[in-house]
Amino acid sequence: MNKKRKGVLRALAVCSAAVMMMASSGCAKGGPGGPGGRGPGGAQQGGKIAVITKQQLSFWDDVKKGAEDACSELGYELIYTVADGDNDYVSQVAAINDAIKKDARAIVIAPNGTTELNEAFEKAEEKGIKIININSLADYDGVISLISSSETDGGGVAARSAVKALAANKYDFTKGVKVGIIGHTASTAEKRIEGFADVFTQQAAFKALQAGGMQDMGAAGDAAQQGGDQAQQGGAAQQGGAGGAAGSDDAMGAIIVSLRKNIVEGERCAKRDDAKAQAKKLLGTDGNGINVMFGTTTNTTLGICDAVEELGLAGKIVVVGFNSDEQELAFIRKGVLNGVVVQNPYIMGYVGVRYAKKVLDGTNVPNRLDTGATFVNADNLNDPFIQLLLYPDSY
């Protein structure tokens, strides 16, 4: 009897040994390390990321597309909210509270205000929610990173393109250049105009110096109707011109001052019709001597185009603007609009979410990322990259 019992025990022992072998073989081979030692743990945590944008425009639709792609590719759930306008911080406060309520792990926001959202941000931070800004920066210490396109550089790109367009038209820079600007109402307008003015005056001054200096700065001053000291301006320009040496700082400075005085700005406005009215005011009936018109946003650009087209000044005035609304593109194709500065909202949305993920994974991110600005005109409109910028979801 004992002998049989021992046999059964032996059989059980054999089975157990086999099971142990299987377990050990499985365990030994079951867990090869992650690729290249890169820990995948964080990537799998997932969760919700709230993306809050400024207003219902194609620009913000592209931000949304970028955020959607990033969430989908990186394994997060997107809570997307768009405010009613670029001053509507109330909706954004509500969206932040909603994100807190929904246990979002990070908030990627293009803030409609500098300090108005701070209270909501504090609440979010108390819950351990990470805050990333896109497009513009809130005046809040808890903002970990800003992903944006430099507004001043965007203005600069517009300015350089305008100068190039004038140069392409064989414009004689020594005659001075008169510029009309219609800005929008949000804070970004200021920086765009500033960037435009700085770069435009520098570039135009350089061109003028290359061409031998300013011929008649007084005339330019009059045309600008700025009421400046024309004699002084003319003197400075002639001094620069007489000097003849390109790169002369004094001459350059004087021309820049002169050119700045030829920059006129209409009243800031948010709507297209208002922008058109402001543009018409600057242009008069025959352009009023203006060589370049600059719109700082979609509606102001469209308003300028409306005015230029209506006045029959298409092709006579270089018009540069911002953003890539279909109607703006249509104006480019018609030749009314020379080109627009296009930021990369898709990348802003994508990188915003990606940085949020990195922060959640405990990885450091740069506190500032410039996604750049590109000038789109009739020549490059069909380039693959431009198409990618204009239609990020088409590929």
Add this chain to the structure above:
Amino acid sequence: MAKDKNKAKSKSMSSGVYIFAALLLAVIYIINTLLVESIYSNNSKMSTRTSQSMNCLNRINSELSEINMDTLGIAAGIKTDMAVITDDTNRRYANIKDAENTFRNIQDVTPDAMRRFDYAMSIVETYKKRLDSLDTGVVESGDYIEMGYILKQDIYPLQISASEMLTSTIDVMSVKIASMMKQNAIKTYLLMSMMMIVAILGEIAIWIFAKRSKKARLELDERERSLAEVDAKLKATRQKATDLAEMNVLTGMKNRYALDNEISGRLESERFNIAVFDLDNFRSINDTYGYDFGDEYLVAVSDKLKEEFSSVAEIYNITGNEFCFVFNKSISESQAMGIVQNIHRVMTSPFEVLNLNVQLPCSGAVYHYLPGDCLNVNSLLVKLDTAMRNAKMNGGNMVNTVMNM
């Protein structure tokens, strides 16, 4: 035979269980090994592909960064030899294209990762185009303001965006790989659990089977034991019946049949001493005191005879009051004659039966048997009885000797 057969059957059943267990375990082990190997192989392939992908992406990113450093050098006025820079840029761009081709040839890159890579490469292409379209005259003319703008507004953001998209491709791949690794790990653990469960169930089944087999063996043993007991009882009964057939019920001595059985075989070849004794006038006891008294008297005589002579002779109670003594082989004729006298003395001595002293004479005959004297026991007894009857006829209470003829 049946018992042996059952045992053999039980044994083969038991070994069958172990063979089944061994086969089951072998099958489980093979399946498990194959599946684990397959998962492991997938993981290894995935790791290799990931490693290749990462290398390509990092290489592109690194070359892009180097090109950007060159442009920075130009803008800072450190690098002015455009021919060298152009060659360097073209060489690095060739490396980028090479890495791009390698990446595109890697199998099973997820659509998401490929989409991100395409996006990155689209920016890289634009970046290169912008570099190519740069007017070298700008560098040569020393327009550092314009060069600064080109770097800051046209080149750098593109490189940053391309780099972001390249590293995003790595992230996307990592997420997918992590997800696949997790799935593989879950598959492995599920598989292991399943195999463990199957093995444990197998063990339980074997245990139950072995237990049942043990129970069956126990039942069989129990049945065998019962059969043995019945067999023993039958033997005892048979022995008892045999004993009864060969024994005088009253005196407990062997009877005439026993005598027949025991000495028939000796008649032909052996010599031995044999004697018979019979109480004289025993009938008068039965008539005077009754049969019960007579029986008690016989019991007393037989007990005394057994007590005194069972060591020297086999004693038989061959009829009612007739006793036969077959002397042991070691007893000589003369010794036998002495014993015969003693037997006579004992039988004729008084016996106390039911508080009465009773004494009867007895007659006997002794025969020094030689081999072949008689054909059978009956003729032997006839000789003895004849000699004894002669003694009785001559007054009784004496022992006669059978004469050898």
